Amino acid sequence: MSQIVEIKVPDIGNYTGVDVIDVAVKVGDSIAVDDTLITLETDKATMDVPADHAGVVKEVLVKVGDKVSEGNVIVKVEATDAASAAAPATEAPVTPAIATTNTSAQSVAVKVPDIGNFSNVDVIEVDIKVGDEVVVDQTLVTLETDKATMDVPSTVAGKVTAVHVKIGDKVSEGSALIEVAAASASTAANTSATPAQNEVAEIKKQVAATPSAENNDLRAEIKSQVPQAFGSSDIDEKGFAKAHASPSVRKLARELGVDLARVTGSGRKGRITPVDLRSFVKSVMQKVEQGGAGASLGGGLDLLPWPKVDFSKFGEIEVKELSRIKKISGQNLARNWVMIPHVTLHEDADMTDLEVFRKQLNKEWERAGIKVSPLAFIILACVKALQEFPEFNSSLDGDNLILKKYIHIGFAADTPNGLVVPVIKNAGQKGLKEITQELADMSKRAREGKLKPQEMQGASFTISSLGGIGGTGFTPIINAPEVAILGVCKSQVKPSWNGKEFEPRLQCPLSLSFDHRVIDGAAGMRFLVFISQLLADFRRVSL
Known part of the structure; x- marks a missing residue:
């Protein structure tokens, strides 16, 4: 009934x-x-x-x-x-997922369930592969309609023997997703726990088995209190609530004591998946293995713990929570600053003639509503420089240097919630007008928080511009896995010697930080001077 x-x-x-x-x-x-x-x-x-x-x-x-x-x-x-759910135990199972007549394994197809009237729905995530062990209710794939996303769970437990779909495929109700070698009643008994319970048991097992001969006391503490393996003993409830994650992932995180505010999501719109949670746990356990409690705080550098101070003893204070963007970017910046040997060089670019040209273009394009910023010219100059010096358009991978044939330029955008880096893809194939329009559009959507995750990925070189504020130079932090970043400050009129006399010229301060493992000082200065020369005489960009 x-x-x-x-x-x-x-x-x-x-x-x-x-x-x-x-x-x-x-x-x-x-x-x-x-x-x-x-x-x-x-x-x-x-x-x-x-x-x-x-x-x-x-x-x-x-x-x-x-x-x-x-x-x-x-x-x-x-x-x-x-x-x-209320059916007698003696009745035959409703689903064919598990046989009850013997203990041998059988291959069972898991199909797309009833998804309403939708058909040809996009597959946007595939969370399993051949050889994986799956449990009942574990997410297999994520589907997306024009209005919503939905996770498709497994109806059987066992070992995946075939995966029939990939990202980008379209499926409908009844489409086969995977084949599972599903064990019989004995397996059913072993998989009666919820996916979250199975995840917890497995991760606790990994934690307990963490080898660390020099940290026996720490390992014993981890065995008895698993949550302490994952940083703060207190969960930031506000950050936890803001995290984009499903109820099942939230439940698992709470059981493990993981603060979701510290986990970076790889799913659509930054959604935190079970895979992200496992990766976070694994990374923390690696730090524990490498150097104990000090490692978890300092990335294996054996740093002292951060000082805890009750500032209210000295006067009135106000506690303000960091935005999620600042939390994530802060972790990345700290890693990049510690891991990459930075060198920063400075140079002034004479923008006098370019500024005259820019104002002329703005008058010509005014009716079209297009206003060119100096940053658009700097992006084109960087494209030319990256083509001339390809090692700056690379990434270090162990002992190998990955030279990229594409040029994607990231630009740091200041937003109310913190710094984000939109990426102009294939900038070398675009002209000044197209780059100007893309800059304006992405900057606006960045301030409104409407950028898509894929629009902030894939940069091969980044520009951080403070030109609208001021300054005479700074040390921009490299955005790993890139090997260089260009900082730009506000242009100022300065006296310049022309061989006979001093004349006023508009000078733009440029600051180039680069990874000294990949680029030496001489190459860095040649690259920076090349950009400066292009901005001084923009006709050189066409050469």
């Missing part, structure tokens, strides 16, 4: 009054467990709320624009899984 079940907003951290930005279901829809019902958005992240029951939607109690909190009812469903 069917029954009406209320599906509510799950644990979403300490947030209340969260905006509903998308409702993916309507009355009459058939839904499966883990189908996305609604999408919520905080001030920093979005999260999909999945169904925890299968059935037919009888009532939708929220709409786009509503605000919800944990425990609010989203939909009422005529549940179709209640009858099967």
Whole structure:
């Protein structure tokens, strides 16, 4: 007998009054467990709320624009899984996932379940490969419609023997996803734990087995209190709530004591996947193995712990949380500064003639609404320089230097939430007008927080411009795995000797930081002077 079940907003951290930005279901829809019902958005992240029951939607109690909190009812469903859940143990299994007549393994196809009226849905993530062991409810692939994403879980446990889909494929209900060598009743008994419990058990096993002859006391502490292996003993609840992750990933993170605010998501829109969580745990355990507690704080450098000071003893204070962007970029900057031997060179570029040309172009393009900034010219100059000095358009990979045939220019953009780096792809194939338009568009969307993750990836060289603020020079930190970065400060009129007299010239301070393992000082200065000469006489760009 069917029954009406209320599906509510799950644990979403300490947030209340969260905006509903998308409702993916309507009355009459058939839904499966883990189908996305609604999408919520905080001030920093979005999260999909999945169904925890299968059935037919009888009532939708929220709409786009509503605000919800944990425990609010989203939909009422005529549940179709209640009858099967209550079925006598003597009945035959509903699904063919597990045989009950013997203990041998059999190959079972896991297919796309009922996904509503959608067909030819894009596969945007594949979370498993041949040889992986999967458990019931473990995410296999992620699908995307024009309105929502949905994870497709496994209905069987066993070893993956074939994967029939890849990223970019289109699938519909009934399409085969994988083949699993599913064991029988004995395996069913062993896989009765939830995916989160299996993940926890496996990771705890790895933690307990961490070899570290010099850190026996530390390892014993990790065995007894797993969460302490992952940094702070206290979870930053605000950061945890803002993290873009599904309820199952949040549950696993809490069981492990992992602060999701410290985990970088690789999924769509920065979503944190189980793979990201495992990678984070693995990286922390490697640090423990390399050098104990000091390593977890200093990346194996055996640094002293950061000083803990009660500043309120000295006067009034205000505690302000770092934005998620600053947390992530801060970790990257610290790593890059410690790991890369930086050298920084400085040079002034005479922009006098270029500034006259820029103002002329702005008048000509005014009716088209195009306004050229000095940065557009600097990007083109860097493209020419990278073509002339290809080692600056490379990445270090162990003892090998990866020389890139493409030129993607990243530019640091200052936003209310922190620094982001949009990337102009294939800049060498674009003219000044196209680069100007792309600069304006990406800068605007960066300030609004609307850049897509793929628009901030793949840079081969970065420019950090403070030209709109001031300064006479600085030391930009290289954006690994790149090998160089150009810093730009505000142009100033300075006296310049022309051989007979001093004359006022508009000088733009340039600062080039480079990886000294790849580039020596002489090559760095040649590169910087080359850019300076191009900006002084922009006709050279066409040579």
